[in-house]
Amino acid sequence: MDLxxxxxxxxxxxxxxxxxxxxxxxxDRTYPFRCCAVCGLQMVACLQVAHLDHDxxxxxxxxxxxLCPTHHGMYDAGLYPVEGIRLLQAHWQITQGVANHALxxxxxxxxxxxxxxxxxxxxxxxxxxHQKAARSQAEGSTSA
Ligand SMILES: [Zn+2]
Numbered sequence: 001m002d003l004x005x006x007x008x009x010x011x012x013x014x015x016x017x018x019x020x021x022x023x024x025x026x027x028d029r030t031y032p033f034r035c036c037a038v039c040g041l042q043m044v045a046c047l048q049v050a051h052l053d054h055d056x057x058x059x060x061x062x063x064x065x066x067l068c069p070t071h072h073g074m075y076d077a078g079l080y081p082v083e084g085i086r087l088l089q090a091h092w093q094i095t096q097g098v099a100n101h102a103l104x105x106x107x108x109x110x111x112x113x114x115x116x117x118x119x120x121x122x123x124x125x126x127x128x129x130h131q132k133a134a135r136s137q138a139e140g141s142t143s144a
């Protein structure tokens with residue numbers, strides 16, 4: 001029950017121990033690259049600090065994550081697993097938001113060589129066809 005005598009759902013009672021400035025300090029110190037753990041939004045003014053166990057009094061570093069309002073709401077609605085948030089959060093700290101195209105480009109060199117060889121062979125074949133056509137046309141015009 002709250003001060004007015006209303007029945008309050010259990011999770012809201014935990015808000016009593018909330019210390020959001022401390023949660024921000026701990027989250028910022030633990031996760032210096034500040035972005036939404038789900039989408040990577042880096043607009044710090046838009047970010048919120050989420051308590052992953054939904055206990056607002058628990059400011060353990062592993063219980064905190066920067067999330068944008070959209071993904072905070074979706075996390076609180078149970079649409080993301082806590083393991084996923086933690087995994088993505090660690091990923092953002094490692095990548096610092098810089099995309100790595102190395103895996104996507106790993107076969108780019110050999111593929112480009114194959115394409116160049118195929119194009120050169122096609123050009124040579126077209127030139128040969130044109131030469132044969134010109135030659136047979138020339139033979140046909142001299143014999144007629
Ligand atoms: Zn987001």
